[in-house]
Amino acid sequence: MKNTKLATRKTSQRLLSSQTVEMTLQLYERAIAATSTSIVIADALLPDFPIIYCNAAFVQLTGYSLGEILGQSCLFLQGRDTDLSTLAQIQQALQAKRECRVVLKNYRKDGGAFWNELTISPVRDVSDRITHFICVQVDVTEQQKDKKRMQAQSAAMNASADGMAIFDSTGEFIYINEAYAQMNGYDTTEDLIGKSWKILYDRAELRIFEQYILPALKKSGRWRGEAVGLRQDGSKYRQELSLSEIEAGMGIVCVVRDISDRKQAEVALQQVNESLERRIALDRTQLRQVIDKLHRETLERQQAQAILHESEALLRPVVRNLPIILFATDKEGSIALLEGKGLEPLNLKPGELIGRSILNLYLQEPDILSRINHVIAGGETAWVSEIGNLIYESRATPLKNQSGEILGCIGMAMDITYHVKLEEALRQQADRELLLGAIAQRIRKSLNLEEVLNTTVQEVRQFLQTDRVVLYRFESDWSGVVVVESVGENCEPILGIPIEDPCFKEKYVRQYQQGRIRAIADIHTSDIAQCHIDLLARFEVQANLVVPILQGENLWGLLIAHHCSGPREWQETEVTLLAQLSVQIAISIQQSELYQKLQTELVERLQAEAALRQREELLCQKACELEQTLNELQKTQFQLIQSEKMSSLGQLVAGVAHEINNPVNFIYGNIEPARNYIQDLLDIIDLYEQHCRQPSAEIEEKAEEIDLEFIKQDLPKLLESMRVGSDRIREIVRSLRYFSRTDEAEVKAVNIHEGIDSTLMILQNRLKPNANYSGISIVQEYGKLPNVVCYAGQINQVFMNILSNAIDALQESSRYSVADSQENSHPTPTIRIRTEVLDNNRIAIRIADNGPGMPEAVRQRLFDPFFTTKPVGKGTGLGLSISYQIVVERHGGELHCFSQLGKGTEFAIEIPLHQTRR
Numbered sequence: 001m002k003n004t005k006l007a008t009r010k011t012s013q014r015l016l017s018s019q020t021v022e023m024t025l026q027l028y029e030r031a032i033a034a035t036s037t038s039i040v041i042a043d044a045l046l047p048d049f050p051i052i053y054c055n056a057a058f059v060q061l062t063g064y065s066l067g068e069i070l071g072q073s074c075l076f077l078q079g080r081d082t083d084l085s086t087l088a089q090i091q092q093a094l095q096a097k098r099e100c101r102v103v104l105k106n107y108r109k110d111g112g113a114f115w116n117e118l119t120i121s122p123v124r125d126v127s128d129r130i131t132h133f134i135c136v137q138v139d140v141t142e143q144q145k146d147k148k149r150m151q152a153q154s155a156a157m158n159a160s161a162d163g164m165a166i167f168d169s170t171g172e173f174i175y176i177n178e179a180y181a182q183m184n185g186y187d188t189t190e191d192l193i194g195k196s197w198k199i200l201y202d203r204a205e206l207r208i209f210e211q212y213i214l215p216a217l218k219k220s221g222r223w224r225g226e227a228v229g230l231r232q233d234g235s236k237y238r239q240e241l242s243l244s245e246i247e248a249g250m251g252i253v254c255v256v257r258d259i260s261d262r263k264q265a266e267v268a269l270q271q272v273n274e275s276l277e278r279r280i281a282l283d284r285t286q287l288r289q290v291i292d293k294l295h296r297e298t299l300e301r302q303q304a305q306a307i308l309h310e311s312e313a314l315l316r317p318v319v320r321n322l323p324i325i326l327f328a329t330d331k332e333g334s335i336a337l338l339e340g341k342g343l344e345p346l347n348l349k350p351g352e353l354i355g356r357s358i359l360n361l362y363l364q365e366p367d368i369l370s371r372i373n374h375v376i377a378g379g380e381t382a383w384v385s386e387i388g389n390l391i392y393e394s395r396a397t398p399l400k401n402q403s404g405e406i407l408g409c410i411g412m413a414m415d416i417t418y419h420v421k422l423e424e425a426l427r428q429q430a431d432r433e434l435l436l437g438a439i440a441q442r443i444r445k446s447l448n449l450e451e452v453l454n455t456t457v458q459e460v461r462q463f464l465q466t467d468r469v470v471l472y473r474f475e476s477d478w479s480g481v482v483v484v485e486s487v488g489e490n491c492e493p494i495l496g497i498p499i500e501d502p503c504f505k506e507k508y509v510r511q512y513q514q515g516r517i518r519a520i521a522d523i524h525t526s527d528i529a530q531c532h533i534d535l536l537a538r539f540e541v542q543a544n545l546v547v548p549i550l551q552g553e554n555l556w557g558l559l560i561a562h563h564c565s566g567p568r569e570w571q572e573t574e575v576t577l578l579a580q581l582s583v584q585i586a587i588s589i590q591q592s593e594l595y596q597k598l599q600t601e602l603v604e605r606l607q608a609e610a611a612l613r614q615r616e617e618l619l620c621q622k623a624c625e626l627e628q629t630l631n632e633l634q635k636t637q638f639q640l641i642q643s644e645k646m647s648s649l650g651q652l653v654a655g656v657a658h659e660i661n662n663p664v665n666f667i668y669g670n671i672e673p674a675r676n677y678i679q680d681l682l683d684i685i686d687l688y689e690q691h692c693r694q695p696s697a698e699i700e701e702k703a704e705e706i707d708l709e710f711i712k713q714d715l716p717k718l719l720e721s722m723r724v725g726s727d728r729i730r731e732i733v734r735s736l737r738y739f740s741r742t743d744e745a746e747v748k749a750v751n752i753h754e755g756i757d758s759t760l761m762i763l764q765n766r767l768k769p770n771a772n773y774s775g776i777s778i779v780q781e782y783g784k785l786p787n788v789v790c791y792a793g794q795i796n797q798v799f800m801n802i803l804s805n806a807i808d809a810l811q812e813s814s815r816y817s818v819a820d821s822q823e824n825s826h827p828t829p830t831i832r833i834r835t836e837v838l839d840n841n842r843i844a845i846r847i848a849d850n851g852p853g854m855p856e857a858v859r860q861r862l863f864d865p866f867f868t869t870k871p872v873g874k875g876t877g878l879g880l881s882i883s884y885q886i887v888v889e890r891h892g893g894e895l896h897c898f899s900q901l902g903k904g905t906e907f908a909i910e911i912p913l914h915q916t917r918r
Contacts, residue, residue: 038062038137040074044122044130045827047850047903048073052132061116061139063109067783071834074135077106079113090120097122097130103140115144163256166246171196174251183239183258185231197254202230212374212381213243216367217252221245223367226259226382226395238263325392325413328399331376331406333359342415345390372396375409384416391417449592450484453585458486460561460581464574467491468541468562471585474555478504483557491564494539503531512548513555519545519575522567543568547578549586556589667722675719682712747915749787752795752845756780756833759799766807776810776829783836785843789914794886798895801879802847802907806831808870809851809905841913842893848906853899862897887911 032039038058042049050071059066062077078087086102093100101119108114116137123132163180167173173192181189184200198206205228217223223243228236242255328337335358339350362368362385371381375396382395396411453471461469468491471484485495507529508516520526521543523536536544543563549556559582561574685708688695695703760767760778769775810829827850834846854862854869861867863884887895893911 038116038139040135040137042074042133042135044132046832048075049133058137061108061114061137062106063112067836068109071781074133077108079105079107081105090118093120094133103144114139114141116140163254163258165192165197165254165256166251167197167254168251171198173197180254180256183237183256184229185233185235191232200230201227202236205230208379208381212367212370216370217243217245220367224384226393229256326410327358327413328408328410329358329376330408333357333372333376336408337410340412342392342413345415346387372409375411376406378406389417390415391420449588452588453484454486456581456585457484460578461486461488463577464561466561466568467564468494470494470560470562471549471557472499472560473557478509480557491540491562499535501532501535503529503535509555512546512558513550513553515548515550517545517547517575517579519570521569525567540564542566543570545570545575545578547575547582549582549589551586551590556586559585671719671723675716675723678715678719682715685712747789747791749789750792750795752785752788752835752843753782755792755796756799756835756845759796759803762800763803763807766811773811773814774829776807776831779830779832781832781834783834785835785837786913788843788911790891790911791886794890795911798883798886798909799847801883802909803831805879806847806849806851806905810849813852838910842910843913845909846906847909848904850904853901853903853905855901859897859899863895891915 032055035055036057038061039055040051040058041053043052050073051069052071054066054069059069062069082105086104089102090100090104099119099121101117103115103117105113105115117140119136121134121136122130123134125131161179163177163183165173165176165180172194173196176189176192178189181187181192184192186192201209208227213223213225213227221244223241225241227239227241229239230236237258237260240257240259244253245251246253325340325342326337327335327339329335335353335356338348338353343350343352358372359369362372365385368383368385371383374381375398378398380395380397382393384391384393386392392413393416394411394413396409398406399408399410400406457469457471461467467488469486470482472480473483474480479498479500481496481498482494483496485493487493487495520528523533523541523543526533539562541562541564543566545561547559549559559578561578767776767778810831814829830850832846832848834848836844838844858869863880865881867881884895887893887909891911892915893909895910896908897905898908899905
């Protein structure tokens with residue numbers, strides 16, 4: 001009893017452990033199915049590594065259904081432009097049986113391209129044999145687009161004459177262009193990548209950065225001014241510096257321009273000032289000497305004063321005529337000097353602001369106030385400020401007396417508005433030229449007019465930052481329709497909407513034919529007709545820019561930019577851009593029309609050549625008809641003989657099955673009553689043994705002689721064995737009758753799977769293993785098929801021919817594999833049968849084996865009558881030829897063979913679900 005409890009406890013533990021493992025596996029499976037990452041499992045033991053599992057994320061990513069994916073090769077998502085080197089890298093990893101990770105371009109079911117990061121990991125069994133591959137795929141399409149945009153931006157930055165750099169939050173460079181490296185005395189950009197920006201400035205300049213520049217940058221996100229750079233060779237240079245903080249504190253964008261030449265001019269001016277101060281100091285010394293020796297040097301003092309006044313008279317006109325503002329303040333910031341021609345654009349006169357505090361001019365600019373205070377405290381600095389519509393660059397330095405005491409500050413402001421606007425104009429011009437160049441390049445490379453026009457209007461809308469850009473094409477009556485459109489969130493789409501402007505034909509056609517360009521800043525204040533205003537208002541247009549598209553002297557259509565969110569002043573550069581683009585679009589349209597014309601002429605020429613070839617072929621056809629007729633007669637004769645043999649064999653099989661079926665049914669029907677009777681007799685014997693515990697000696701002797709206990713145990717087993725044998729015979733008879741189908745000569749809806757199963761039952765004896773043969777494994781992957789209307793007996797004959805050939809090929813290859821099985825491992829001979837319903841109201845039956853395959857020359861002749869590769873006496877060469885006729889000609893289907901040496905063979909049968917009269 002104790003042992004029984006212990007065994008029960010162990011059994012319970014094993015069951016509990018098994019349930020835990022099962023629950024864990026279910027959790028894993030649910031987790032894989034629920035994850036947003038695409039996961040695929042492929043069978044590594046089958047040719048082309050077919051997919052046996054994929055999760056919902058992979059189905060959503062590719063657009064294929066689960067039925068379309070399963071059984072496919074892992075390569076089915078690739079296209080023509082999939083990178084061959086990446087495929088080679090995957091192939092090398094698979095051959096080396098190691099994990100690999102690549103980024104690959106694939107295609108969805110709808111033809112859309114996407115990039116995915118693919119990780120392939122092999123799965124090994126306990127014997128270290130790779131049985132499966134797990135593929136994890138992550139959609140990285142947006143990352144690839146960002147990467148391309150970054151590459152384009154990097155190319156533009158490298159082409160800039162200004163130095164450009166980006167450093168991260170730690171201050172280390174992550175990008176610099178060549179101009180930046182050369183400006184700082186470095187040969188290559190790699191010399192600075194990963195290093196701190198602080199190596200490009202000396203200690204004094206770094207203190208200015210820490211005290212003034214970086215706090216201002218952190219506060220406003222931008223800073224612009226001047227600094228002193230330190231080259232690699234130790235030399236210094238003046239630079240104009242612009243800093244912009246990247247969002248979320250990820251780093252800083254730096255733009256540098258070398259202004260050494262400009263500073264040299266400023267230094268020269270400073271030297272003039274210093275020379276003047278020295279002369280004044282000298283004069284003052286002489287003056288003191290004259291005072292000491294007044295009675296002896298009165299004349300010298302008068303001369304010194306005359307020289308002083310002369311120098312001042314010479315300097316003041318020079319300063320006043322320079323295009324600058326020269327200013328000076330005392331220690332409290334009160335303006336003591338204000339001179340220069342640069343005051344004129346501000347409507348100020350020299351000395352007008354004398355006595356006013358310079359600090360009051362920059363109350364809204366705390367960064368500038370801190371810089372001025374820094375100068376008054378003894379430092380030097382520079383700043384850029386906007387006054388009205390003008391931009392001034394100012395630089396100030398402390399004003400000291402001979403003893404070094406700070407009296408105030410002196411500085412110079414220069415109007416740099418022109419330079420800033422010039423830089424902005426050059427940037428916009430570069431953007432326009434880049435856009436025009438890209439569109440022109442696309443037009444030259446592509447003949448797809450729709451693709452070119454769609455891309456063009458989208459890029460133009462993004463460049464102009466407007467709400468809608470359309471291409472409007474005219475009809476013969478000057479009505480028209482929007483054929484291409486790019487629209488933002490603020491406007492309703494109008495693509496494909498017919499538009500008829502009653503004012504246009506009367507007032508505007510001739511003007512646009514002559515190349516007129518119309519820019520309207522506000523439709524409600526413009527001089528256009530009311531009917532045109534009503535039309536624009538219907539589409540929520542507040543401002544628009546219209547450029548004609550001309551084909552020679554003909555007005556093809558209009559390129560139109562709509563602004564819906566409010567009025568807008570169109571810039572001259574924007575008008576010029578659309579005018580240039582209209583020319584490019586006209587070229588693209590003309591190019592497309594020429595291409596269509598050439599296509600038409602080419603088709604006509606090909607048709608003429610085809611007609612000529614057809615006449616020649618007709619002459620050759622008549623010469624070949626006699627030979628073809630003789631071949632057809634011979635083929636028909638052999639096929640009739642073979643068909644008659646199969647018909648007779650079918651009738652014979654059906655008759656034999658019928659004759660066997662009757663006695664087998666008789667035996668099978670009586671087994672169960674016999675079992676009940678015998679069980680009753682055994683029960684009676686048990687009762688006799690219980691109630692007659694002392695039987696006679698004769699009974700005991702007889703019981704021992706016949707071994708009554710053995711009979712009681714073995715007799716039920718004997719009857720069960722008879723029942724199993726009868727079931728087997730009935731199953732074989734049913735398969736023979738189903739296969740022969742003698743009562744179904746006409747088309748009828750049948751279960752295809754039953755036909756395959758009956759054929760396999762007949763061939764069961766050839767599939768079993770023996771002493772010299774490992775047997776053949778059958779893998780049945782049946783889809784959910786409806787009943788198919790067909791000639792059932794003929795379709796069964798096709799199954800028999802293909803399966804017999806597959807068994808012959810596997811048995812033949814097994815002979816060679818047995819001979820060297822001690823040295824090499826060979827896969828188990830397998831026949832895989834897969835069925836599925838296709839989208840075009842047809843079904844497919846695929847029968848594949850992992851045999852030796854066949855060369856291409858044999859595969860091409862496989863369905864020719866009398867062609868066989870078997871020895872004489874083992875094949876007629878008509879089996880596959882008749883099968884081809886049954887599938888293609890009799891059922892209107894398709895029969896294909898796919899095979900490569902060493903990779904097995906697959907036959908693909910496709911037939912319609914319903915048959916028409918033939």
